[in-house]
Amino acid sequence: MSRRLHSESPPPRSAKRAKMEKLTLESFKNGVVLAPMVRSGALPSRLFALKHGASLVWAPETIDKAILHSERVVDPVTGVVSYNGKSRAIWTTHPVEKPYLIYQIGSADPDLAVQAAKTVMQDVSGFDLNCGCPKPFSTHGGMGAALLTNPDLLCSILTALREAMPPEITVTAKIRLLPSQEDTLKLVERIINTGVSALTVHCRTRNMRDRDRAMIERLKEIVEFVKGMGKDIAVIENGDCLGAEDAKRVREATGAHSVMIARAAECNPSCFSNTPLTDIHETLVPAYLRLSKYLDNNWSLTKFCLSQFKSSHTKPNGKADEKRVRESIVKSRSFDEVVDIAGGWTGEEDFEEIVRAIEAREGKSHAGAEPSTADAEVVGAPEQTAASTTTPSTSTNQSSLCRAVEAKSGNKYITPPGTQNPHPPASGAPLIADVQRTLPALISGKDPLTPTPLVMPVL
Template sequence: MKNNKKKKETMIKKTIDFENKVILAPMVRIGSFPMRYLSLKYGADYVCTCEIVDKRIIKSTRIVNKKLGTIDYMNKDRIEFRTTDYEKGKVILQLGTCDPDLALQAAKHVEQDVAAIDVNCGCPKRFSVIGGMGAALLANPDKIIAILTNLVNNLSIPVTCKIRLLNTYEETIDLVKRIEATGVAAITVHCRDAVKIPVIANGDIFCYDDMEKIKKISNINSFMIARAAQSNPSIFRRDGLLPKLQIVKEYSKLCAKYDMPYQNAKYALLCIWQDHQDNIGYSLVKSKSIHDICKGVGEEEYYYQVLKERNEKEIELSEETRAKQEETYADQCPYIPRAPYIPKNLKHALDESDDKGGKVDNENKKDEKIVVKGDEGKENVHVEVNGNNENNNEVTKEKKSIIDESKIITEPNSQESEKNKHKKIKLS
């Protein structure tokens, strides 16, 4: 407990201003990187990812993708979350969870790459509800409070919560006040008069005029846009919508540049284009790759340009890696000039002999044999000295002579004759 308390005291808390902001809402299969990129480009203040389940984030591996210039959270070949510096400080990850501990573990994993964590307590989609997540949490307010409290107390980034209206006004107000008490930075729902923290309006906002109407009838000044952005992310432009052909071209180019899964790209583009019977719509329906998509919207040349640049980047990175490896190996394996090899144990024996004035114990050192392993495919060699010489000094002298002249004696194979046993071989 003491360590946790100390950790909280030293943790630097980041903040986000949610007043008077326009935000891309979290949407299933829509809130991938290209949609978030375009929304920010056209004026969104913050962008939300689609709901990502806590266990998927926990199992993912964070990868710095130098080839694409992205940070990727990968489960094998599946992209759970991809981001770049372009949306740094502006991307909010929506978390699907029903467990306080798993929620914190997942949020900690991505904490360094997102601006905030939004807990999904409002999605009515079946895959969320059957797992006890999303709108299912509204039936268990205590669990919502436990999840939010655990995140707020242990994260350095802000925590928000997105809920739906409950059956009665009173129930909604009561829940929102309990959520506010956990220390969250904002809540997405219509209850601005009940709490002091920012409340973000969500739903039925299709243009800036809709936002102005809501401001006049409530104290809400921040908005979260979903369906309108799904149809055309230039909804965030104060100067009005851009042509859809321009949008699908830009979206397709982003998918090519950042190597996005074509299935997700296809789904989002069909939501934007809507008319699936004309030439572009039909080509998108029939597409089976990012190349097909780019070709269908008239951006095939850009696709090939991206491939060329990616290949050049890959070669550049490979050369950098190889240069670093060579530098590392050079330190580990310095160049050694050719010289006679002196076995360490033989050198040690000679040093001992010199220390004793060249005397050798004939009784205890009748034979001295040092074996040196040769290269693969060559015979092993050894130095053999007979300790029964009458003159010990001569023995020592002969040892030194053998080394100085770089001569060693070949150890015979079982099939060699006794004559070859002491054959001298001169080292090169």
């Protein structure tokens, strides 16, 4: 891995920049936020999400032990903060996103969770405990969705984090629905009583997958339940939201304070704007490449993120051109081979444009009711012009998802009382397996377990 020389602290930024206030309970309300996504939630994607109106961004889950044995280094040119393992960067961030950044921890041990949080606390504004991911890398050793079957451990981790962190750093949790709605409410009550600042509910059960419609109708009861507890805690909906405009439908159906977007953002990080970009092989991909190279983002990780991008088209040959660009990127083995697509390496200008868009929000509420305000007022240039030439700018796959949601729900979000949440056997992941956790790198001589593969796939 080739990285620049590093210094111990980032270069000083302009004195003109206003200092951002800390996150509060209100920061999690009236917003549209980026979900924690392994690989897809890379630093460039988070920065573009913020540029286009995401009120907060969640970093990808990082296993507690993985970050404990990393080395924090700062790039003296860009200010990028990298937590490096023996062979690669485990996690990267930049000070410009810190006021909006929630770091998600994968853990099944209160002490390790606290140690992991203390390791990165200087670079984040809040911590989120992953209690919902059903994938084996997360359920390993009782983490992720496995915590849903061990509420004592789940709540002990949240309590430990809240007690160990200073008050200005928030602690939140992300869960899934349990098969029984009654059990879900019992778990929610326990979580809220640990002192969390917000709760995100992925409206699927552990064994449900993306192809299964999210049961957003179940969230309304949870929102009302939390309100009935007398707690001023935000409940954030996750599942089947297509973008900033669609978030209005979701909030109306669920009563959620905010909406979290995953798949739609994976396809198009500008979905947080009321006018998301179209023809993104021209309006976003070149800028994403330039920014990724400037920030020294891992090439394989960059290529993976770009391979997920999709959008609607406004030009006759748009679909064919997008396919051509995607295939060219997939075949490339380094940034040097995509210079024609990137249009030259002027990533610093793209970064400064993002910084201006983010700084324009400072002094305002974190959770703006109109997520597209920042990029509409500040960025306005070629990207927004491209987006404004079309009416519905929802991508093809998002439109398919929307039709599927409507077909399955009949546009009605009602579940008869007493109905259990579907819990089909699918993942086969252990509930709370007694698995010996990996040894620290200093002992084993190997990188600790982390959701992202140690050897990035060449796509």
